[in-house]
Amino acid sequence: xxxxxxxxxGMALLSHPFGYAADHSLADLGIDLAVPLEAHxxxxxxxxxxxxxxxPATGEAGVPHLRxxxxxxxxxSDIQAGVLVDPLDEGLTLYVDEVRIWPRxxxxxxxxxxxxxxxxxxxxxxxxxxxxxxxxxxxxEKVRFGALSDLFGERARLSxxxxxxxxxxxxxxxxxxxxxLAMFLFQPAAxxxxxxxxxxxCCAALCCLRFQxxxxxxxxxxxxxxxLQYFFLWGSVMAILAFAQxxxxxxxxxxxxxxxxxxxxxxxxxxxxxxxxxxxxxGQGFLLGCMLELGRCGVEMARRRxxxxxxxxxxxxxxxxxxxxxxxxxxxxxxxxxxxxxxFAAFPTVLYGFVGLVLAVSISLARSAARAQADLSTxxxxxxxxxxxxxxxxxxxxxxxIQPHYLMNSLTASMAWFETHPEEAPDFIExxxxxxxxxxxxxxxxxxxxxxELALCRRHLRIMAFRxxxxxxxxxxxxxxxxxxxxxxxxxxxxxxxxxxxNQDREVxxxxxxxxxxxxxxxxxxxxxxxxxxxxxSGDTRSEGLGLQYIKxxxxxxxxxxxxxISGPSSGRWHTxxxxxxx
Amino acid sequence: xxxxxxxxxxxxxxxxxxLCKDILGDDLTRMHTAESLPEAQQWLERHPPDLLLLxxxxxxxxxxxxxxxxxxxxxxxxxxxxxxxxALQAFEFGVLDFIxxxxxxxxxxxxxxxxxxxxxxxxxxxxxxxxxxxxxxxxVSLDTIRYIxxxxxxxxxxxxxxxxxxxxxxxxxxxxxxxxxxxxxHKSYIVNMNVVESLISGRGSRYAAVLRNGxxxxxxxxxxxxxKQRFDG
Numbered sequence: 001x002x003x004x005x006x007x008x009x010g011m012a013l014l015s016h017p018f019g020y021a022a023d024h025s026l027a028d029l030g031i032d033l034a035v036p037l038e039a040h041x042x043x044x045x046x047x048x049x050x051x052x053x054x055x056p057a058t059g060e061a062g063v064p065h066l067r068x069x070x071x072x073x074x075x076x077s078d079i080q081a082g083v084l085v086d087p088l089d090e091g092l093t094l095y096v097d098e099v100r101i102w103p104r105x106x107x108x109x110x111x112x113x114x115x116x117x118x119x120x121x122x123x124x125x126x127x128x129x130x131x132x133x134x135x136x137x138x139x140x141e142k143v144r145f146g147a148l149s150d151l152f153g154e155r156a157r158l159s160x161x162x163x164x165x166x167x168x169x170x171x172x173x174x175x176x177x178x179x180x181l182a183m184f185l186f187q188p189a190a191x192x193x194x195x196x197x198x199x200x201x202c203c204a205a206l207c208c209l210r211f212q213x214x215x216x217x218x219x220x221x222x223x224x225x226x227x228l229q230y231f232f233l234w235g236s237v238m239a240i241l242a243f244a245q246x247x248x249x250x251x252x253x254x255x256x257x258x259x260x261x262x263x264x265x266x267x268x269x270x271x272x273x274x275x276x277x278x279x280x281x282x283g284q285g286f287l288l289g290c291m292l293e294l295g296r297c298g299v300e301m302a303r304r305r306x307x308x309x310x311x312x313x314x315x316x317x318x319x320x321x322x323x324x325x326x327x328x329x330x331x332x333x334x335x336x337x338x339x340x341x342x343x344f345a346a347f348p349t350v351l352y353g354f355v356g357l358v359l360a361v362s363i364s365l366a367r368s369a370a371r372a373q374a375d376l377s378t379x380x381x382x383x384x385x386x387x388x389x390x391x392x393x394x395x396x397x398x399x400x401x402i403q404p405h406y407l408m409n410s411l412t413a414s415m416a417w418f419e420t421h422p423e424e425a426p427d428f429i430e431x432x433x434x435x436x437x438x439x440x441x442x443x444x445x446x447x448x449x450x451x452x453e454l455a456l457c458r459r460h461l462r463i464m465a466f467r468x469x470x471x472x473x474x475x476x477x478x479x480x481x482x483x484x485x486x487x488x489x490x491x492x493x494x495x496x497x498x499x500x501x502x503n504q505d506r507e508v509x510x511x512x513x514x515x516x517x518x519x520x521x522x523x524x525x526x527x528x529x530x531x532x533x534x535x536x537x538s539g540d541t542r543s544e545g546l547g548l549q550y551i552k553x554x555x556x557x558x559x560x561x562x563x564x565x566i567s568g569p570s571s572g573r574w575h576t577x578x579x580x581x582x583x
Numbered sequence: 584x585x586x587x588x589x590x591x592x593x594x595x596x597x598x599x600x601x602l603c604k605d606i607l608g609d610d611l612t613r614m615h616t617a618e619s620l621p622e623a624q625q626w627l628e629r630h631p632p633d634l635l636l637l638x639x640x641x642x643x644x645x646x647x648x649x650x651x652x653x654x655x656x657x658x659x660x661x662x663x664x665x666x667x668x669x670a671l672q673a674f675e676f677g678v679l680d681f682i683x684x685x686x687x688x689x690x691x692x693x694x695x696x697x698x699x700x701x702x703x704x705x706x707x708x709x710x711x712x713x714x715x716x717x718x719x720x721x722x723v724s725l726d727t728i729r730y731i732x733x734x735x736x737x738x739x740x741x742x743x744x745x746x747x748x749x750x751x752x753x754x755x756x757x758x759x760x761x762x763x764x765x766x767x768x769h770k771s772y773i774v775n776m777n778v779v780e781s782l783i784s785g786r787g788s789r790y791a792a793v794l795r796n797g798x799x800x801x802x803x804x805x806x807x808x809x810x811k812q813r814f815d816g
Contacts, residue, residue, distance in 0.1 A: 405640055408665030409592060411685040416598040469593045503591065503618055 082121045082148045084155060094120070117158055119151045165351075166211040172355050173204035176362050183369065190369050200358060315367070319360020326353030413467045428466045435459035442487040446558060451481030454512075456491050461510075464498050471507045472498070478514035486554040490522060492547045493576055497524025500574070519579040526574055555580060584698065585613040585632040589623040589649070590663070591641045595684075599636055599663060599691075606692045610699070620649050632658050634698050639664040639673070650676055651720050655713035657736065657751040659759070661694050674708035676722075677760040697759070709760050712740065714748045723748065725765070729778050730800055731757060733771040768792055768810055769803045782807070782814055 083094060085102055094102035102120050177200040184193035410432055417425040438456045442448050454476065461472035474494070494510055501524055502508055513521045548567070555563040555578070563580035586603055590596035596616050604611055615630070617623040620641055627635070635653050637660055639646035646664075653660045654677045662673045665684040673681050680694040711722040727742040733754035740748045750757065758767055764776050774792055781793045782802065790802035792810075802810060 405665045408684040409595065412598070412665070413592060413594045415685055415687075416594045419598065467592050467594055503593065 082119050082151050084117050084119055084151045116162070117155050119148065119155055121148060163211075166207055169351055169355065170204050170207040170211065173200045173207060173358070176200035176358060177204055180362065180365070183366070187369065187373075190372070192365060193369065196362065196365055200362075203358065315360050316364045319357040322356040322360075323353040326356070410463060410467065417466065424466075428463065431459055431462040431466070435463060439488070445487050447484045448487045449481065450479055450483040450485050453485055453487065453490055454479070454481065456488065457494050460491060460494060461498075468498065468503065470502065472510070473508070474510045474512065476512045476514075479512060483514075483518075486558045489551055489554060489578070490520075492551055493522050493524070496547045497574065501525050501527045503527060515577075516579075518581065520577070522576045522578070523573045524576075526569055526572055551578075584610050584634060585630070586611065586615075586634045586636060587623065587626055587630075587632040588614070588616045588636045589618075589620075589641065589646075590616070590636075590638045591618050592638075593618070595638075602688050602691050603636070603695065605688065606695055620646070623649055624652070627653070627656065631656060634658055634695070635660045637662055637664075639666055639669055647672075647676075650678070651713050651722070654678060654760075655715045655720055655751060657753065657756065659698050659756060661698075663691075671708060675710040677709040677712060679760060709762055712750060712757070714740065714750055716748070721748070725762065725775070726777075728765075728775055729794055729796070729798070730772055730774040731765070766810065766813070768806055769801050772800050774800055776813070779814065782811055 083102065085094070177197050180193045180197035180200065184190060184197060187193065414425055414428050414432070417428050435456065438452065438459060442452060442456060454474070457474055461474060464470070465472050490512060497510055498508075508525055511521075511523045515521055548565075552565060555565065559580040559582065562582075563578070565576070565578055567574065567576040569575070584607060586607075588596060588599045588603070590599055596618065600614055600616050603614060613630075613632070615626055615632070617626055618641075623635075623637075626632075635656075635658055637646055637650060637653060639650065639662060641649075647669075650660065650662070650673060659679040660677075661680045661682060662670070662678050663682045663684065663686070664670075664673075667681075667683045670681040670683070679697055682690055682694055709725060711724055712728070714721045714723055723740060723742060723745070727744050729741050729743060731750075731754065732739045732741065734749065736753050738750045738752060738754050738757050740750055742748070754767075754771070754773060758765070758773060761773065765773050766776050767773050774794075778794050778796075779792050780795045783791050783793060783799075784807075785791065788804055790804065790807045791799040792802055793799055
């Protein structure tokens with residue numbers, strides 16, 4: 001469904017939604033009367049007839065013509081009047097007394113390249129009534145009548161503002177471009193800064209081309225720009241939508257499929273029609289499509305506001321809202337339903353909305369990068385802590401094995417054996433040496449074979465049998481010995497089992513059972529007075545001994561987030577169930 | 584001498600008991616061994632010994648809990664432990680000696696001799712005295728104690744920030760674990776020399792130590808000369 005929706009959205013972008021109105025007034029046609037001329041115009045009326053006399057040879061069905069009579073008062077011939085027109089407004093035709101004064105060229109000739117408004121002198125030869133006929137064009141550019149001096153002043157003003165607008169837009173896009181390029185250079189891992197820098201660089205390049213298009217007759221700019229501009233806008237809006245969708249973690253596959261379908265259709269359409277016609281006809285559709293989809297996206301984001309407000313999505317929402325508002329005003333002004341004071345078709349203010357949107361994306365990217373950096377630092381800190389924790393625990397374990405409590409007690413016990421059973425004492429020393437040798441080999445590894453682990457356990461049991469005067473045994477079920485396990489995991493469990501188990505002259509049996517792959521159950525008999533607690537799951541915050549901490553840290557180190565440890569007493573034994581998943 | 588050996592490892596426990604018997608011979612009147620804290624506590628309550636030989640790590644449990652209780656008792660305590668990092672802390676609680684494992688017979692002999700030796704330790708690190716107060720133990724810092732007065736088999740501690748407290752140890756036994764700034768000035772008094780302001784000599788060979796708060800404590804005739812030398816020096 002999402003693919004179809006995005007395809008329809010794409011088609012909306014590439015289609016023209018407007019028809020022509022059946023009725024027109026001067027205002028509908030964007031005819032703006034300048035005051036100086038009005039002072040000499042004694043009568044105005046609109047001829048409701050749609051036919052000019054004689055009808056223009058190029059008249060097409062459905063294209064409105066407006067005929068009106070301008071009566072001039074005495075002395076009007078002194079007025080140098082004229083009309084300000086868009087040179088690229090191909091549809092506009094202007095007649096004075098059935099003589100065409102605009103366009104100057106013959107239909108089919110090459111159009112003038114630049115888009116700077118042209119002043120066409122308006123002949124007022126003598127006092128009397130003159131029939132003027134205007135044939136409206138589809139682009140609905142404003143046609144302004146007035147004194148020539150005013151019109152040239154207006155042309156200069158428009159030229160000035162066009163320069164300011166285009167340079168302002170170019171400068172803003174270039175600023176984004178350099179800013180994100182610098183951020184990328186400082187943080188090469190954040191490639192999205194490079195992508196965004198390229199994107200805004202393209203925006204700046206398009207603005208330059210537009211600037212060129214406005215003032216010069218550069219054929220490259222004039223014939224490439226319209227297609228490039230709308231394809232680029234279409235692509236960039238889709239990209240921003242993708243980013244917006246990503247910021248709310250929506251499903252993006254549909255968006256990409258929709259983009260591909262729309263792109264393919266656009267290429268097919270382009271093959272059928274010349275780019276300038278295609279753009280002129282579907283340009284407004286593009287804007288409307290953008291507005292509709294962005295509106296839908298805004299609703300979607302509003303629904304997920306709690307999720308968005310927690311991150312930087314609200315900035316993107318703000319940018320989208322600005323773009324929507326400015327774009328809506330621009331379109332309404334374009335179709336004449338709304339008086340938008342900043343609207344002039346040559347400089348669509350929606351572009352400033354687009355700049356706002358780009359700014360919002362830029363800020364969102366910067367905030368996301370900052371958050372990602374903070375997360376990375378936190379994560380790195382966590383890893384450092386975990387690593388240092390593991391190192392510390394390894395050290396503690398080594399210390400425990402080779403320092404006071406284990407080694408010194410073992411040596412004290414060996415002295416006792418030498419004093420009382422000198423013939424057995426060397427066996428005790430030998431077992432101690434073997435255990436240390438195995439332990440030293442295994443301690444630095446992250447995983448060892450189960451047979452090595454069991455060998456270490458049995459050496460330990462042999463030593464503890466001397467020391468504790470117990471008979472220790474380790475029974476294994478389903479263990480092949482080839483399994484890979486974290487080192488000293490079961491050794492630590494046995495050590496705990498001995499410490500908290502029966503003390504003297506007892507048969508003590510430890511059981512290790514393999515339930516499934518990487519899933520083991522270990523049990524040890526409880527000693528007198530051992531606490532009878534309910535089974536506890538991993539993550540329990542109660543205080544625990546160094547041995548259990550070591551086991552958990554080892555498991556987390558080897559299988560981060562993919563392990564479980566449950567331990568507790570049952571039927572006179574302490575059961576420990578360990579399982580993990582290998583990545 | 585009545586000795587209680589507390590040790591969780593049977594081989595070492597039996598060795599400690601055997602060595603004590605060898606060293607003390609007929610002087611050993613009673614010997615008991617315990618493998619756990621609860622068992623040791625029960626024995627201490629019912630049959631207070633003259634000496635406790637205590638391992639600090641008993642089946643993974645902290646022997647310090649028993650140590651605090653032990654040093655508050657009338658008997659002396661000697662620690663036998665592999666955890667030498669706790670030695671200083673143990674001395675601060677007032678143990679008579681700390682034997683690090685592994686140890687030979689001579690080391691134990693030296694420690695046991697300190698129990699019967701009337702001379703006091705010259706390098707005591709005791710910082711606190713544990714005093715039983717009902718069911719709990721209070722640790723009294725030696726810095727706050729002005730003097731200790733003998734009260735038969737017990738002692739009375741006079742501190743600057745609390746009412747007099749009764750300690751289970753006799754003055755003789757306390758003297759052995761107190762640091763050098765505590766001086767026996769009379770058969771019934773041990774004084775903290777840091778709070779002595781002056782020594783005075785009265786008529787009829789009566790001597791006294793004047794404390795900073797104005798209290799006067801009697802000084803034994805035989806001890807005055809030595810005390811005067813120390814005070815002047």
